[in-house]
Amino acid sequence: MEQQIIRPGYLTAHQTARILGVTLTGLRSIVHRGQLARSGGTPRQPWYAAADVAALAAKRGQRSAA
Template sequence: MEYLSLPPGYLTTSLAALAVGVDPATIRDWVRRGILTRCGGTPMRPIYRVTDVLDARHAAKPSRPGQRAR
């Protein structure tokens, strides 16, 4: 269940993914890796600032040991 109403300038995980053209799992991965931070919501339904999501899209992603180059 999504939020019925969000404050202007905030996105759910699925809306953030749509905004930057990635899967919702990628948004959750960015949070886990410290590239994006939650700004509210609940643990099961976090919300993010639009500007933070857009900044995360263009941020340099830290590599993991053994990760294949694309």
């Protein structure tokens, strides 16, 4: 597997899934539904903007608290 250096402010798919509390399959569903957009990387190893992930995590946290 080829390692990529990720720029500051971006997260890997594994990191993003962990933060959102979903599996990689669940993350793909979130991306497919348009709730989160890829911000770089490769098709097999996408990156996500940390600010976008944090905003989505906060939104999901509010929904589950209500």
